[in-house]
Amino acid sequence: MLPIPLQKTFTYSVTEEEANFLQKGMRVAVSFGKSKMYTGLIFHIHQTAPTLYEAKEIHQILDEKPIVNELQLKHWQWIANYYMCALGDVYRASLPSAFLLESETIVYKNEAFVDESILADDEFLISEALQHQSQLTIHQIADILGRKKVMPIVNELIKKSVIYIKEEIYETYKPKLVKYIRLKECYKSDESLNALLEELSRAKKQRVAVLTFFQLATSKKPIKAKDLEKAANVSSTILKSLVAKDIFEFYQVQTDRINFKGDTNSLKELNEYQEKALSEIKTSFVEKDVTLLHGITSSGKTEVYTKLIQKVLDTGKQVLFLLPEIALTTQIITRLQYYFGNQISVFHSKYSMNERVEVWNNVLENKTKAQIILGARSSIFLPFSNLGLIVVDEEHETSYKQFEPTPRYNARDAAIVLAKMHNAKILLGSATPSLESYFNAQQKKYGFVELKRRFGNVQLPKIELIDIKEKHRKKEMKGHFSDRMLKLITEAIEEKEQVILFQNRRGFSPVVECKTCGISPQCPNCDVSLTYHKYKNELRCHYCNYQRAMPNSCGACGSNTLDTKGFGTEQIELELKEFFPDFKIGRMDLDTTRGKFGYQKIIGAFEAREIDILVGTQMLSKGLDFENVSLVGILNADSMLNFPDFRAHERAYDMMVQVSGRAGRSKKQGNVAIQTYNPYHQILQQVSTTNYTEMYKEQLQDRWQYNYPPYYRLIKITLKHRDFIKVDSGINWLFRALYNSFGEHVLGPTTPAVSRIRNLYIKNVVIKIPPKQSLVSTKKQLQKIKNTFEAVKEFRPIRFIIDVDAY
Numbered sequence: 001m002l003p004i005p006l007q008k009t010f011t012y013s014v015t016e017e018e019a020n021f022l023q024k025g026m027r028v029a030v031s032f033g034k035s036k037m038y039t040g041l042i043f044h045i046h047q048t049a050p051t052l053y054e055a056k057e058i059h060q061i062l063d064e065k066p067i068v069n070e071l072q073l074k075h076w077q078w079i080a081n082y083y084m085c086a087l088g089d090v091y092r093a094s095l096p097s098a099f100l101l102e103s104e105t106i107v108y109k110n111e112a113f114v115d116e117s118i119l120a121d122d123e124f125l126i127s128e129a130l131q132h133q134s135q136l137t138i139h140q141i142a143d144i145l146g147r148k149k150v151m152p153i154v155n156e157l158i159k160k161s162v163i164y165i166k167e168e169i170y171e172t173y174k175p176k177l178v179k180y181i182r183l184k185e186c187y188k189s190d191e192s193l194n195a196l197l198e199e200l201s202r203a204k205k206q207r208v209a210v211l212t213f214f215q216l217a218t219s220k221k222p223i224k225a226k227d228l229e230k231a232a233n234v235s236s237t238i239l240k241s242l243v244a245k246d247i248f249e250f251y252q253v254q255t256d257r258i259n260f261k262g263d264t265n266s267l268k269e270l271n272e273y274q275e276k277a278l279s280e281i282k283t284s285f286v287e288k289d290v291t292l293l294h295g296i297t298s299s300g301k302t303e304v305y306t307k308l309i310q311k312v313l314d315t316g317k318q319v320l321f322l323l324p325e326i327a328l329t330t331q332i333i334t335r336l337q338y339y340f341g342n343q344i345s346v347f348h349s350k351y352s353m354n355e356r357v358e359v360w361n362n363v364l365e366n367k368t369k370a371q372i373i374l375g376a377r378s379s380i381f382l383p384f385s386n387l388g389l390i391v392v393d394e395e396h397e398t399s400y401k402q403f404e405p406t407p408r409y410n411a412r413d414a415a416i417v418l419a420k421m422h423n424a425k426i427l428l429g430s431a432t433p434s435l436e437s438y439f440n441a442q443q444k445k446y447g448f449v450e451l452k453r454r455f456g457n458v459q460l461p462k463i464e465l466i467d468i469k470e471k472h473r474k475k476e477m478k479g480h481f482s483d484r485m486l487k488l489i490t491e492a493i494e495e496k497e498q499v500i501l502f503q504n505r506r507g508f509s510p511v512v513e514c515k516t517c518g519i520s521p522q523c524p525n526c527d528v529s530l531t532y533h534k535y536k537n538e539l540r541c542h543y544c545n546y547q548r549a550m551p552n553s554c555g556a557c558g559s560n561t562l563d564t565k566g567f568g569t570e571q572i573e574l575e576l577k578e579f580f581p582d583f584k585i586g587r588m589d590l591d592t593t594r595g596k597f598g599y600q601k602i603i604g605a606f607e608a609r610e611i612d613i614l615v616g617t618q619m620l621s622k623g624l625d626f627e628n629v630s631l632v633g634i635l636n637a638d639s640m641l642n643f644p645d646f647r648a649h650e651r652a653y654d655m656m657v658q659v660s661g662r663a664g665r666s667k668k669q670g671n672v673a674i675q676t677y678n679p680y681h682q683i684l685q686q687v688s689t690t691n692y693t694e695m696y697k698e699q700l701q702d703r704w705q706y707n708y709p710p711y712y713r714l715i716k717i718t719l720k721h722r723d724f725i726k727v728d729s730g731i732n733w734l735f736r737a738l739y740n741s742f743g744e745h746v747l748g749p750t751t752p753a754v755s756r757i758r759n760l761y762i763k764n765v766v767i768k769i770p771p772k773q774s775l776v777s778t779k780k781q782l783q784k785i786k787n788t789f790e791a792v793k794e795f796r797p798i799r800f801i802i803d804v805d806a807y
């Protein structure tokens with residue numbers, strides 16, 4: 001299996017001896033194409049020579065033991081089939097990139113070459129660089145020449161016999177080494193030691209270092225060089241000079257990066273409702289592999305999970321705990337480590353490559369510290385060998401779905417399949433289950449358990465809808481805040497309680513518009529207006545990250561009449577600072593949470609009550625548990641409701657109920673205030689009474705009427721290309737071809753709301769698959785049409801993207 005987007009696996013030849021050594025799931029370096037080297041994965045060892053090509057020999061065996069197991073291979077195949085992507089794509093997505101060796105071309109100087117007069121300027125530069133350095137990578141050549149496209153020059157140099165090329169592979173994973181220090185053998189006797197101290201009597205600092213070393217050595221543990229520096233209060237140069245004098249020596253030990261220090265605690269006692277839910281889940285698991293736990297916010301779902309986890313650990317099996325987003329992990333890690341300590345490993349995309357390799361290896365070797373894996377969606381790819389339980393927390397979350405790049409999988413659904421392969425149980429938990437999961441539970445496909453009371457019998461928050469059309473009319477708005485909202489905030493912070501304010505847009509304002517000519521600055525790469533970020537006085541594109549300084553005057557008509565429209569988190573933060581100068585305002589959105597510990601810092605500060613009012617985007621809605629928050633405000637509910645997507649209403653309901661759930665979690669009843677132009681909207685009414693079942697019934701009715709999931713399935717096809725005409729003719733051809741096969745169940749072609757991103761024009765068609773139509777044969781037919789499409793020469797450069805369950 002090669003880590004490239006090709007459907008097929010390839011056959012390479014090995015000797016009998018190699019064949020006996022090799023096993024499925026080991027890596028080998030192989031060449032493919034003209035001169036490329038790849039890290040192949042052994043998928044099958046057989047004796048059938050390929051008929052269409054001659055099998056090449058493998059280049060190198062890279063593993064002693066398999067690093068991928070058979071269950072994973074089976075799971076990858078399911079993903080490739082179901083989501084209609086290449087197995088090689090799943091392979092590439094699954095392994096930490098350090099496992100996929102890099103192939104870097106290296107050029108060497110041809111010593112026989114002398115006549116430099118035939119070289120052009122750029123060629124001469126390279127030739128000269130090779131006088132000083134025996135070899136260069138293509139990367140370095142690009143640096144020397146200050147440009148990216150250097151292959152033509154390299155080719156010219158090869159033609160002129162100035163250089164030759166070798167393809168080399170090297171492993172990029174580096175275990176973390178820690179430097180230790182020890183005394184040389186000859187100083188271990190008392191006499192030699194006294195002599196040494198005598199000798200060092202004039203080198204005071206060195207003497208202190210040696211004496212401190214002996215103090216530390218009494219503990220009999222190895223001594224880190226860093227620790228000695230600290231304890232003796234000397235610099236690393238002092239230690240180096242002692243090593244140079246042959247008194248000390250350094251040595252290195254490989255350590256793991258992920259460590260937990262501290263004691264663990266026994267699990268909390270469950271209350272009667274949690275106890276009942278737990279026993280219902282256990283009963284449900286007797287018959288059903290999948291169970292949905294619908295527990296309102298703050299009902300104590302996490303504590304119920306811990307009991308189940310403990311039970312599975314006791315049987316010696318592994319547990320996977322899936323979280324929708326890393327924003328959440330810091331709190332859950334702390335909560336679970338409190339009970340399970342060092343048995344937990346964490347796996348997500350903000351971890352470095354090396355950390356991910358370590359977790360992979362720990363899971364592979366079934367180490368104690370990898371008994372519970374806490375991770376975002378990609379942790380379903382880890383080499384589990386005996387999973388007993390998967391918990392999918394906040395199962396309704398969209399971030400379980402990977403939209404880009406391929407494989408476009410939903411981790412919740414892929415986890416259900418994974419659990420089945422391991423004969424493990426899987427628990428889906430949420431206060432606002434997805435319509436699909438709730439439907440499956442109603443159909444008795446999944447087991448179903450409810451937890452309807454908040455822990456400690458705290459009541460659900462009081463939810464108040466504020467009509468801002470009315471407020472505007474009566475001139476009772478101050479900035480983007482109604483007088484009522486300001487009053488509630490003031491009351492809360494004066495009681496020393498905290499406030500969360502939710503605004504689903506980041507930046508200062510999403511649109512800048514000229515009052516004279518009406519034109520808005522647009523992104524040059526995308527078909528979208530630029531968002532104004534005041535702090536840096538910049539305009540930014542939220543689709544491609546393009547940025548430029550905010551102009552003083554309109555680029556179209558030259559007037560100084562640029563005005564901002566709409567508002568984002570940054571503007572709210574600034575308004576609050578003005579209204580509440582004596583209180584601390586914080587902001588949590590994509591712009592303030594970059595970096596590995598970005599979330600942790602803000603969440604930590606809020607927990608420590610260093611922030612009184614926290615403004616944020618939907619990141620704030622995700623299962624966070626703050627005990628001192630008494631008010632949650634939603635500043636503009638309407639933008640969520642008016643979104644062109646068949647799930648918009650369901651999503652708006654989820655989001656509002658989830659953010660509301662952050663209020664009043666521990667002591668008294670909390671407050672929620674929602675500002676809207678449309679207080680009679682049915683979704684807002686359902687939110688204000690937290691009436692999930694009514695929302696469910698109504699939405700399901702719509703889905704039935706308009707043929708959407710869970711009744712019909714959806715496959716979305718997207719075409720992308722720089723040339724609008726090409727995409728347009730491609731999509732029309734495709735639509736006709738699909739229409740011939742599937743008739744009226746093909747929708748489109750449509751142009752998405754942002755019709756061009758990063759200079760690529762985008763068009764969509766959607767295939768709806770009725771319940772009785774076979775999914776497998778639909779996909780087969782679609783694959784056939786795709787193959788024909790790609791055989792048409794003018795369509796070949798168009799990106800053809802298939803997204804199964806594209807929601």
Ligand code: ADP
Nearest residue numbers: 268269270271297298299300301302303455625
């Ligand atoms: P959910 O995940 O359902 O929103 P949590 O599991 O976060 O709810 O629980 C809400 C709060 O109640 C947490 O602070 C948690 O520590 C506390 N809690 C829940 N169950 C118990 C229990 N059995 N004993 C003590 N505290 C509990």
Ligand code: ZN
Nearest residue numbers: 523526541544
């Ligand atoms: Zn852009």
Ligand code: ZN
Nearest residue numbers: 514517554557
């Ligand atoms: Zn203008």
